Amino acid sequence: MSxxxxxxxxxxxxxxxxxxxxxxxxxxxxxGTKKLDKANExxxxxxxxxxxxxxxxxxxxxxxxxxxxxxxxxxxxxVLELVLKNLSHISFEGKKDFTQIFNNLMRRQxxxxxxxxxxxxxxxxxxxxxxxGYENPEIALSCGVMLRECIRAEAPAQAVLHSNAFFKFxxxxxxxxxxxxxxxxxxxxxxxxxxxxxxxxxxxKHYDRVFECYTQLLGSENYVTRRQSLKLLGELLxxxxxxxxxxxxxxxxxxxxxxxxNLRDQSRNIQFEAFHVFKVFVANPNKTKPILDILMKNxxxxxxxxxxxxxxxxxxxxxxxxxxxxxxxxxxxxx
Amino acid sequence: xxxxxEYTLFRxxxxxxxxxxxxxxxxxxSSNALLAVKETDLDSASNECFTFLQxxxxxxxxxxxxNILVHEATLIENGKLYVVYDMMDYGSCTDLIEAHFKYGLPxxxxxxxxxxxxxxxxxxxxxxxxxxxxxxxHILVSSDGRVKLSCHRNMITVLNKxxxxxxxxxxxxxxxxxxxWLSPEILQQNMAGYDTQSDIYSLGITACELANGHAPFTDMxxxxxxxxxxxxxxxxxxxxxxxxxxxxAAIENMNxxxxxxxxxxxxxxxxxxxxxxxxxxxxxxxxQRPNAADLLNxxxxxxxxxxxxxxxxxxxxxxxxxxxxxxxTVAGNDSEDLTKQFDCLNFSTVTWDFD
Numbered sequence: 263m264s265x266x267x268x269x270x271x272x273x274x275x276x277x278x279x280x281x282x283x284x285x286x287x288x289x290x291x292x293x294g295t296k297k298l299d300k301a302n303e304x305x306x307x308x309x310x311x312x313x314x315x316x317x318x319x320x321x322x323x324x325x326x327x328x329x330x331x332x333x334x335x336x337x338x339x340x341v342l343e344l345v346l347k348n349l350s351h352i353s354f355e356g357k358k359d360f361t362q363i364f365n366n367l368m369r370r371q372x373x374x375x376x377x378x379x380x381x382x383x384x385x386x387x388x389x390x391x392x393x394x395g396y397e398n399p400e401i402a403l404s405c406g407v408m409l410r411e412c413i414r415a416e417a418p419a420q421a422v423l424h425s426n427a428f429f430k431f432x433x434x435x436x437x438x439x440x441x442x443x444x445x446x447x448x449x450x451x452x453x454x455x456x457x458x459x460x461x462x463x464x465x466x467k468h469y470d471r472v473f474e475c476y477t478q479l480l481g482s483e484n485y486v487t488r489r490q491s492l493k494l495l496g497e498l499l500x501x502x503x504x505x506x507x508x509x510x511x512x513x514x515x516x517x518x519x520x521x522x523x524n525l526r527d528q529s530r531n532i533q534f535e536a537f538h539v540f541k542v543f544v545a546n547p548n549k550t551k552p553i554l555d556i557l558m559k560n561x562x563x564x565x566x567x568x569x570x571x572x573x574x575x576x577x578x579x580x581x582x583x584x585x586x587x588x589x590x591x592x593x594x595x596x597x
Numbered sequence: 598x599x600x601x602x603e604y605t606l607f608r609x610x611x612x613x614x615x616x617x618x619x620x621x622x623x624x625x626x627s628s629n630a631l632l633a634v635k636e637t638d639l640d641s642a643s644n645e646c647f648t649f650l651q652x653x654x655x656x657x658x659x660x661x662x663x664n665i666l667v668h669e670a671t672l673i674e675n676g677k678l679y680v681v682y683d684m685m686d687y688g689s690c691t692d693l694i695e696a697h698f699k700y701g702l703p704x705x706x707x708x709x710x711x712x713x714x715x716x717x718x719x720x721x722x723x724x725x726x727x728x729x730x731x732x733x734x735h736i737l738v739s740s741d742g743r744v745k746l747s748c749h750r751n752m753i754t755v756l757n758k759x760x761x762x763x764x765x766x767x768x769x770x771x772x773x774x775x776x777x778w779l780s781p782e783i784l785q786q787n788m789a790g791y792d793t794q795s796d797i798y799s800l801g802i803t804a805c806e807l808a809n810g811h812a813p814f815t816d817m818x819x820x821x822x823x824x825x826x827x828x829x830x831x832x833x834x835x836x837x838x839x840x841x842x843x844x845x846a847a848i849e850n851m852n853x854x855x856x857x858x859x860x861x862x863x864x865x866x867x868x869x870x871x872x873x874x875x876x877x878x879x880x881x882x883x884x885q886r887p888n889a890a891d892l893l894n895x896x897x898x899x900x901x902x903x904x905x906x907x908x909x910x911x912x913x914x915x916x917x918x919x920x921x922x923x924x925x926t927v928a929g930n931d932s933e934d935l936t937k938q939f940d941c942l943n944f945s946t947v948t949w950d951f952d
Binding site for chain 2: 316317318320354355358362365366369403438439440441444445484485486489493529530531532
């Protein structure tokens with residue numbers, strides 16, 4: 263790459279160049295004008311130069327001294343926010359270049375310190391820009407990739423969870439565009455599962471609001487939303503960090519009703535995922551009165567139903583054991 | 598918004614994903630453009646398969662190149678996933694072979710197709726991805742001369758977490774039908790791993806497949822295939838110079854199929870440049886194989902620039918799937934029947950295979 267041979271674009275120049283180009287693009291000069299072409303050209307040039315410093319090139323290993331300088335320049339400026347705000351003005355490949363630079367920067371580590379994570383904590387706006395990226399199909403996946411990189415670290419994940427922005431995910435996972443909704447769900451899942459202690463704290467604190475929204479996902483018209491949210495719910499409830507959340511969830515009769523309805527859904531996968539939540543209600547040794555009432559009322563029906571439930575899953579030993587256990591539990595129920 | 602609001606679905610023209618997905622010929626209601634719509638019943642998809650569908654679409658959205666098939670839209674309705682693609686009206690290269698070119702495609706057509714696929718590979722490799730699915734059935738052709746690589750679900754990056762290139766050790770376990778096309782270094786599963794050059798080996802196998810009408814190594818058990826590949830056995834193009842000459846008496850003794858094959862392959866000859874091309878792609882040592890960018894300058898491709906390529910003429914008597922009464926039947930609940938009906942039609946209609 264020429265940048266090393268000529269050796270004249272310093273990290274300072276690159277950040278400045280990028281800022282200038284991006285500022286011009288932000289004003290959306292009309293198509294076909296020289297101003298626009300020049301800005302796009304400068305943008306590409308500086309992104310390539312930045313990537314070369316950050317990630318190295320085929321011929322050159324990245325140099326830690328240059329990376330450190332570049333990082334300092336970036337932290338000092340508002341360039342990250344500026345670029346992210348205007349990501350849709352960047353070309354298809356340019357977005358990917360920027361994503362690589364961003365993620366590489368996020369992973370930067372000095373001893374036990376993660377300087378970019380620290381920087382991010384002072385710039386919560388960046389996280390919000392990334393989250394809202396899901397609303398624009400052109401930039402959604404790039405933002406998703408960067409956002410998941412950010413929330414690998416605890417502090418940014420916590421910041422997202424405790425901001426109102428988290429609740430936007432309940433809309434994003436229902437987007438009609440399958441691939442974007444899938445990506446949003448992947449991020450949503452990371453947020454709720456990656457940092458166990460923080461997630462449990464969050465779920466406890468915001469239990470009512472979260473599960474009110476979550477219940478809507480479980481009743482969604484969108485097959486994918488229902489299938490994925492049921493599966494995730496099963497995982498969340500069975501995680502020992504979430505013990506108190508589980509107890510709370512399985513004490514409420516309306517939740518049991520949802521699962522019993524899903525057990526009878528016409529989709530086999532939904533039935534199966536619902537089974538893995540339903541089993542927690544039945545296996546609970548301290549069932550609340552309303553739960554017990556529902557189970558008792560349907561005792562024989564449930565036994566019959568479960569006896570015929572997914573009998574073709576012969577090779578799934580764990581499932582069959584669990585099913586047998588549930589049937590036994592329900593049979594032995596007595597008020 | 599439902600799928601029927603935006604598109605009119607016509608008959609099923611193919612299946613893929615181990616027959617879990619149907620490909621419909623379709624028309625965009627507002628632009629009238631003809632498209633291919635892949636319909637997958639998600640409830641019959643296992644969680645693993647589901648992840649693959651998501652992965653393929655994710656890769657598809659991160660690629661933008663004229664020789665790579667990417668989706669235009671996705672939609673979920675009644676537990677079914679609809680993915681809208683560009684119409685590639687000749688179907689895949691496997692369709693071409695099955696429909697008419699039993700013993701291989703004309704060399705000029707192959708050169709044209711391979712050059713286009715090399716452009717796709719050069720792009721994919723520049724992004725530090727390995728495609729791991731280069732084979733005739735994943736190469737789609739259209740009557741206006743477009744050639745696209747499809748099926749991106751096995752793609753993998755050669756970048757590590759610091760975004761430096763690093764050998765890959767992942768072994769693609771699920772798609773066992775791919776094994777004959779995979780490079781010896783992927784199959785070997787050793788510490789050295791593999792890189793983007795393994796796609797070049799697959800391209801070499803595909804080059805033989807397109808020339809011979811069948812892929813090498815598909816007629817043997819996989820352990821034997823592995824040994825042959827590790828020993829550096831190099832498949833060849835069947836023509837005058839490689840098919841051993843037989844006496845008339847010996848030919849008499851062959852069964853009719855073999856006789857037909859003997860006459861078809863023993864009388865033709867491929868260019869020396871084509872032979873060299875295949876030889877360089879199939880080198881046992883990955884570092885001895887030229888990369889995609891180098892291969893694009895291979896003398897083998899000189900024959901293309903000397904003449905205009907008119908696929909419609911070169912592929913006769915095959916005709917694109919869109920050229921005949923595609924509107925006669927509208928896909929609905931009876932699409933199974935339509936598939937059967939389609940199967941009965943002659944080679945003027947082509948089966949799709951996106952895998």
